[in-house]
Amino acid sequence: MQEKDCLFCKIIRGEIPSAKVYEDEHVYAFLDIAPGFPGHCLVVPKNHCRNILDIDPKEAEHVVRAVQKIAPAVIKATGAEGFNVVQNNEEAAGQTVFHVHFHIIPRKKGDGMNLWTPSSYDSMEKMAETAQKIQAEIR
Numbered sequence: 001m002q003e004k005d006c007l008f009c010k011i012i013r014g015e016i017p018s019a020k021v022y023e024d025e026h027v028y029a030f031l032d033i034a035p036g037f038p039g040h041c042l043v044v045p046k047n048h049c050r051n052i053l054d055i056d057p058k059e060a061e062h063v064v065r066a067v068q069k070i071a072p073a074v075i076k077a078t079g080a081e082g083f084n085v086v087q088n089n090e091e092a093a094g095q096t097v098f099h100v101h102f103h104i105i106p107r108k109k110g111d112g113m114n115l116w117t118p119s120s121y122d123s124m125e126k127m128a129e130t131a132q133k134i135q136a137e138i139r
């Protein structure tokens with residue numbers, strides 16, 4: 001199922017141009033227009049869904065299999081030494097396109113990209129309390 005006004009659904013339908021790197025029955029992958037580094041790809045399920053909580057696990061499997069195919073190709077093509085898979089959910093986490101997608105970002109040692117700034121817990125008790133709270137919410 002695709003959504004009329006969704007940017008990535010439009011790309012999948014070919015209504016908006018993209019630099020395609022891979023396509024199969026379930027998945028479409030293309031270059032990010034504003035890459036962290038050249039070769040930065042977006043891997044998206046053809047079926048529209050909003051985020052990682054929304055995606056059918058079977059669809060997610062197809063997307064992950066595609067990531068496993070594409071990432072080694074990105075590394076070879078760009079001369080990268082590693083890659084990050086980044087997946088943002090909701091505006092607070094940096095999601096700007098609300099069609100679930102996985103970024104593959106090629107990386108080299110010392111390339112200067114920082115995905116997050118490490119912080120710390122005030123105490124080990126606080127850390128254990130946080131783990132407990134999360135455990136209690138898992139359904």
Ligand code: AMP
Nearest residue numbers: 018031032033034088094095096097098
């Ligand atoms: P996110 O911020 O995780 O939702 O990622 C959305 C990504 O889509 C951003 O990194 C954008 O640069 C990228 N993007 C937006 N429009 C296009 C487009 N027309 N073609 C390729 N990538 C795009």
Ligand code: ZN
Nearest residue numbers: 006009048099
């Ligand atoms: Zn969509």
